Amino acid sequence: MTTPLIEAVDLGKSYGGVVALRDVSTVVRGGEVTCVLGDNGAGKSTLIKILAGVHQHDTGELRIEGESVRFASPREALDRGIATVYQDLAVVPLMSVWRNFVLGSEPTRRYGPLRLLDRNRAREITRKALDDMGIDIRDLEQPVGTLSGGQRQCVAIARAVHYGAKVLILDEPTAALGVKQAGIVLRYVVQARDRGLGVVLITHNPHHAYPVGNRFLLLKRGAMLGAYDKSEIDVSELTRQMSGGAELEALQHELDRVVSP
Ligand SMILES: Nc1ncnc2c1ncn2[C@@H]1O[C@H](COP(=O)(O)OP(=O)(O)OP(=O)(O)O)[C@@H](O)[C@H]1O
Ligand SMILES: [Mg+2]
Numbered sequence: 001m002t003t004p005l006i007e008a009v010d011l012g013k014s015y016g017g018v019v020a021l022r023d024v025s026t027v028v029r030g031g032e033v034t035c036v037l038g039d040n041g042a043g044k045s046t047l048i049k050i051l052a053g054v055h056q057h058d059t060g061e062l063r064i065e066g067e068s069v070r071f072a073s074p075r076e077a078l079d080r081g082i083a084t085v086y087q088d089l090a091v092v093p094l095m096s097v098w099r100n101f102v103l104g105s106e107p108t109r110r111y112g113p114l115r116l117l118d119r120n121r122a123r124e125i126t127r128k129a130l131d132d133m134g135i136d137i138r139d140l141e142q143p144v145g146t147l148s149g150g151q152r153q154c155v156a157i158a159r160a161v162h163y164g165a166k167v168l169i170l171d172e173p174t175a176a177l178g179v180k181q182a183g184i185v186l187r188y189v190v191q192a193r194d195r196g197l198g199v200v201l202i203t204h205n206p207h208h209a210y211p212v213g214n215r216f217l218l219l220k221r222g223a224m225l226g227a228y229d230k231s232e233i234d235v236s237e238l239t240r241q242m243s244g245g246a247e248l249e250a251l252q253h254e255l256d257r258v259v260s261p
Contacts, residue, residue, distance in 0.1 A: 003066040004029050005167050005198040006051060006082075012059035013046055019222050020046040023060070026217045026227065028167055028198040033189065035209035036202045037242055038219035044202045047219070048169050051200065052084040053077030081166030085156040085173065093145025097137060098126040100144045101159055129162040130155070133191055150181030157188045161195060168192050169200040174208050186212055206242050210235040218242065 006028035013021040021043045028034045036044050049055040050062065053071030061068055064080050071077045074084070092100060099122070107121040126140055135154045137147070144152065153173045160168045170189065174182035189212050193199050203209050209216060216233065218225040218241055226241055233241075 002029070004063075005065060006200075007063040007066075008047070008051070008060070009063070010060035011047065011050060011057045011062065013043075013050060013055060013057050021050075021057075021222045024217070024219065024222075024224055025060075026215070028200055029214075030166065030196050030198050031193060032214040033193050033199040033201055033212050035213035035216045036200065036219065037204070037206060037209055037216060037238070038225070039204070039242075041221070042219040043222040044219060045171060046222075048084065048171055048200060048202060051077070051167075052082060052169055081164065082169065083160035083163070083165035083167065084169040084171070085153065085160065086171050094143050096141045097144055097147070097155060098123045098140040101126040101129070101155065101162075105163060125162070129158050133158045133161065133188060135188070148181065149176050150185050153177075153185045154188050157185075157192055161192055161197065165197060167198045167200065169202075171202045172204070173201070174203060174205065182208060204242075206235060206238040210238055 004027040008024060008026050010023045010025055011021055012019070012023060024043070024047060026034055026036075036047060038044050046055065050057050053074045053076050056070055056072075062070065064082075069080070071080075077084070092103070095103075102122045102125060107118045107125065108115040109118040109121070123140055130137055133154075135151075135158055137151060137155070144155070147155065153170070157168065157170070173185050173189070177185065186208060189199055189201060193212070201209060201212065210230075214230055216226075216228045216230070216238060218227070218238075228238075
């Protein structure tokens with residue numbers, strides 16, 4: 001088998017006295033989706049912040065294409081092809097769609113001794129990249145803040161694909177979305193995967209993870225509750241594990257007692 005894009009081996013991380021992550025391992029391969037599931041505070045964001053260079057791990061090892069690394073900044077992770085789309089999206093809401101799209105990679109043209117933003121070229125790049133992924137946003141002058149949550153996620157995915165990311169990390173891209181919009185975002189997740197990117201998809205929702213995922217990492221209070229390849233688990237078992245299985249059954253029992261006369 002080829003070397004994974006990312007290998008996390010027994011990663012651990014504390015914030016002061018709070019252990020946010022303990023001995024967590026997973027792999028991310030090109031053309032596959034690794035799903036990270038878990039309840040609030042499970043450590044999902046902490047894990048991806050380590051992969052994205054926002055935080056450093058205290059223990060364990062992070063390997064990128066076989067090489068042991070410790071990113072000092074998000075820029076370093078990005079330079080290794082790891083693009084992250086955060087839930088609160090790092091976009092400038094008042095800037096146009098195209099301006100956001102080329103942010104940090106602006107095409108320029110010479111004007112005497114000056115280099116100026118080539119607006120027309122930037123619009124073309126954005127239009128083509130969105131068209132390539134089948135994303136329909138009519139008005140590129142529209143401020144990004146006026147797009148729907150789903151549209152914003154789609155633009156962010158197209159941007160990562162366009163600028164040549166190898167790994168695309170999505171932190172709860174479907175959390176705030178309705179059923180239809182979530183479906184559309186998941187379709188672009190699949191497109192990114194089919195273009196050979198390794199995708200890390202964080203979600204609370206096993207019904208969003210299961211259809212697109214190749215492997216599932218379940219976290220609970222910073223530790224691994226389980227790790228499964230798709231062939232090893234079905235959606236109902238994944239749901240059961242996510243909801244704490246036995247705990248939920250006990251709660252159901254409790255509720256039945258309270259509700260019934
Ligand atoms: N910067 C920080 N400083 C201190 N504690 C933190 C920090 N970030 C996270 N934590 C703690 O680490 C634990 C894991 O948090 P994390 O954000 O990784 O969870 P999560 O799985 O992403 O949760 P959610 O579903 O709510 O986004 C929590 O107990 C949280 O309070
Ligand atoms: Mg989180």
